[in-house]
Amino acid sequence: MIKTIMLLLLCLCTCFLSSCVEPRYLEKLGLITAVGYDQAEDEKITGTMVLYQFNPAMQDVEKVLISKSKTSKGIRLSQNLETDHKLVSGQLRITVYGRELAEKGISHLVDTLERDSSIGNMVYLTIADTTAEQILNYQMTERPSNMGTYLYNLVRQNVESETLVSPTLQEFITDYGSVGKDPMLPLLKASDGKVGVDGFALFTRDKFIKEIKKDKIFFIRSLMEDYDAGSVEVELPLEKFKPYLTSPHLGQEKDKVYIMIDSIKSSHKIKTEKKATPTFEVNLKIESRLLEMSEEMKLSNPKVLSLLENEIGNYIEKNIKEIILMLQEEGTDPIGFGMEYKSIRGHEDLSREKWDKLYKDASFQVKVENKIIRTGVID
Structure with a gap:
């Protein structure tokens, strides 16, 4: 008897619920x-x-x-x-x-x-x-x-x-x-x-x-999110690499070598201190694969690989500095430096207007460490 009543109630509930749904x-x-x-x-x-x-x-x-x-x-x-x-x-x-x-x-x-x-x-x-x-x-x-x-x-x-x-x-x-x-x-x-x-x-x-x-x-995103499989094209001065070329210069421009790195794994840290004028230390570590080059080089030579790592790191560092300076001059902060600065102020309030003024006078130090873990080009 109880089972029958429960079954009837369930059927009635189903009817009421279905009537509430607009077909x-x-x-x-x-x-x-x-x-x-x-x-x-x-x-x-x-x-x-x-x-x-x-x-x-x-x-x-x-x-x-x-x-x-x-x-x-x-x-x-x-x-x-x-x-x-x-x-x-x-x-x-x-x-x-x-x-x-x-x-x-x-x-x-x-x-x-x-x-x-x-x-x-x-x-x-x-x-x-x-x-x-x-x-x-x-x-x-x-x-x-x-x-x-x-x-x-x-x-x-x-x-x-x-x-x-x-x-x-x-x-x-x-x-x-x-x-x-x-x-x-x-x-x-x-x-x-x-x-x-x-x-x-x-x-x-x-x-x-x-x-x-x-x-x-690449240069702005690398300070917002870490890469797991990123890529970027790099433009370097040819002069430092001339002693290590395995064939005559093939590039369209006489003074440039173009390099594509991919499989990029990166990690970034932004540090600041509780000062009246904000200062930020930006550190970016990159591991990548050398995918393509516009010139043939002796990549089996450790000196060449070390030179490439340093020059690519310097190129990325230079571009990041330019990006940060541009963002500062334009008064926009998509990277979130203000949030980092706010986080070390504890319970002190930081309004948007106050951060806008502090941001204009902030200073930035950028350091990029680049390591090539694989070469996808023919040595």
């Missing part, structure tokens, strides 16, 4: 995969939305919707009137902000994403070199089935290959809300029938202030 038929939904925002006239925002629309009689169909409003939700409302599919954000993978809009600040638009319970905090945030509309509506030589999915996979594989710092919604919110650290997002560029990552967009608070080109990404 959603895939053919009637427009699955948003990417959104873009640009500055428009009259304080309005241009919104570009990429979505999947499913039709049983056709393959997956991409659709791009473009409209204007003063808020992102107003854009969404307007775009709902332009399609017979119900727009849903559960599959949103990437957001693109136009350059002009990003220079004015994007915190209000990021906050909208954070407040939407249907959007996960692992959505990627990016900046367009020109406009988000151009990026999302660009006609590539080989047009992907869905531009939103393509851009997401583009960023994801570069994050996994340790080329980019992860630009998730969660990372941006954390950096933006921290004293002593600024956000940094990938910069997308469309040209020659392709859309790719052209570098990093540096921020002060929520405003895009300067871009850093892709050939400099």
